[in-house]
Amino acid sequence: MPEFFGPVVDLPYIFNAPIAAVIEADVMAARAFVEFIEEYGFVRKPGDRPGGATPDFGELRMVSFCYQQPGANGVMEKRLLQIPVLSLIPLPLLEVKTATFDFGVRVLAAERKYPTGGPIRLAGEDTVPPGEEPKFHWPAVLARGSTVAGEETKEDVSPHLEANIRAQIAVGQAGIPAGISNLLGLIGVNALVSTRTILVNPDVISLAPGQVSADLGLQTVPAMEAEIRVFYPTGQGLVLERDDQVMPSGAITRADHTGQVKLRVVRREPIPEPPPPVAIVFTANLDKTSVTASCTVGFGLLRGRI
Numbered sequence: 001m002p003e004f005f006g007p008v009v010d011l012p013y014i015f016n017a018p019i020a021a022v023i024e025a026d027v028m029a030a031r032a033f034v035e036f037i038e039e040y041g042f043v044r045k046p047g048d049r050p051g052g053a054t055p056d057f058g059e060l061r062m063v064s065f066c067y068q069q070p071g072a073n074g075v076m077e078k079r080l081l082q083i084p085v086l087s088l089i090p091l092p093l094l095e096v097k098t099a100t101f102d103f104g105v106r107v108l109a110a111e112r113k114y115p116t117g118g119p120i121r122l123a124g125e126d127t128v129p130p131g132e133e134p135k136f137h138w139p140a141v142l143a144r145g146s147t148v149a150g151e152e153t154k155e156d157v158s159p160h161l162e163a164n165i166r167a168q169i170a171v172g173q174a175g176i177p178a179g180i181s182n183l184l185g186l187i188g189v190n191a192l193v194s195t196r197t198i199l200v201n202p203d204v205i206s207l208a209p210g211q212v213s214a215d216l217g218l219q220t221v222p223a224m225e226a227e228i229r230v231f232y233p234t235g236q237g238l239v240l241e242r243d244d245q246v247m248p249s250g251a252i253t254r255a256d257h258t259g260q261v262k263l264r265v266v267r268r269e270p271i272p273e274p275p276p277p278v279a280i281v282f283t284a285n286l287d288k289t290s291v292t293a294s295c296t297v298g299f300g301l302l303r304g305r306i
Contacts, residue, residue, distance in 0.1 A: 011107060011138035018101045018165060025169075026096050033093050037180075041086040043204060043296075061085045064199070066221060080197045080221050095174035102166040106143035110136065196286040197221045198228065198293035205265055205297045216240075216263040216295060220286060223259030227252050232280040238297060239268050240280065265297055 042057040062082045069079050142165070199219040207214060220226050229252050230240055240247045241264045247253060255261050265280075278297040283290070 008108065008139050008141055011105065011140045014105055014140055014142065018099070018103075018167065022096055022099045022169070029094055029096075033091070036092060037086070040089060041084070063088065066199075079195050080199070091176075091180070093174045093176065093180075094171050097170045097172040098168075099170075100168040103164065104143040105140050108139045108141065110138055195222070196289040197291050198282055198284055198286075200282065200293045200295045203293075203295050205295060207265075207267060207297065207299050209299075211267075213264050213266045214297075216265050216280075218255065218261035218263065218282060218293075220255050220259035220284065222286075223257070224255070224286065225257055226255045226259070226284050226286055228255060228261060228282050228284045230280065230282055233278060236276065236278045237267055238278050239266050240264070241266050 038057050041061055043059045043061050061084065063085050064080060064082045066080050144164075197220075199221060201217045201219070205214045205216065218228060220228075230247055230249065232238070232240060232249050234249055242253055242262070247263070253261055253263070280295045280297065282293045282295075285291075
């Protein structure tokens with residue numbers, strides 16, 4: 001038998017390898033799609049890390065902007081429009097449609113693995129006991145496949161150098177899974193148009209190690225003087241300040257005639273480990289309309305709006 005330097009494996013494994021590679025490619029594409037949805041469609045909770053064990057994606061990521069539109073009396077009114085980010089970007093959901101492989105195989109031997117072992121006999125004495133299923137071993141290596149048009153035919157004397165697999169793979173848009181379809185349906189009804197709201201800037205704050213404070217701004221829409229009540233959990237090491245004065249949870253602050261409030265988030269106490277997220281909630285009554293907004297404060301690197 002000539003010496004072969006390529007790997008000698010059982011014949012089914014040679015046929016299985018490219019098929020398994022296609023399946024793995026589909027799995028990797030699906031995993032990348034889920035990561036895309038998590039990255040751009042949701043706001044992670046403070047302290048979460050990509051690829052974490054928690055199945056909770058967090059809150060739906062929204063993009064907000066203000067515009068003016070004539071009201072019922074013809075006076076221009078400022079309105080706030082909030083749209084889920086996922087409704088603004090194409091979803092890269094791809095799958096392998098067809099895969100064609102062209103390669104050559106050289107079978108080196110044909111051996112019986114069970115029940116007797118040894119080479120397969122073609123004569124009548126190669127029998128199998130009643131009730132037993134024969135198992136065979138086909139040691140094989142990759143060899144030169146069919147030649148390409150115009151390619152010079154070569155003797156297959158060095159399969160370890162000449163062997164190759166020609167692959168043609170067609171990728172197309174995959175069907176939308178039921179869960180994603182339901183999500184897109186929910187997104188369609190989650191566009192919010194409001195003439196009364198509180199804008200929080202930023203709505204996600206990350207205090208880096210060693211950072212003890214961060215600015216936080218509020219803006220009423222439309223701009224007006226208003227009382228804004230502040231709620232946040234105590235005992236988390238954080239407090240809110242306005243003009244260097246601590247605002248306890250439940251306190252009321254007042255927006256000026258421009259509708260603005262400038263606050264500061266301050267870390268006053270040691271933060272427990274692991275640091276939990278802190279949610280700050282703002283409520284107000286704007287022209288007899290009750291509105292609520294919030295800001296999430298965490299520690300370390302967090303992702304805000306895109």
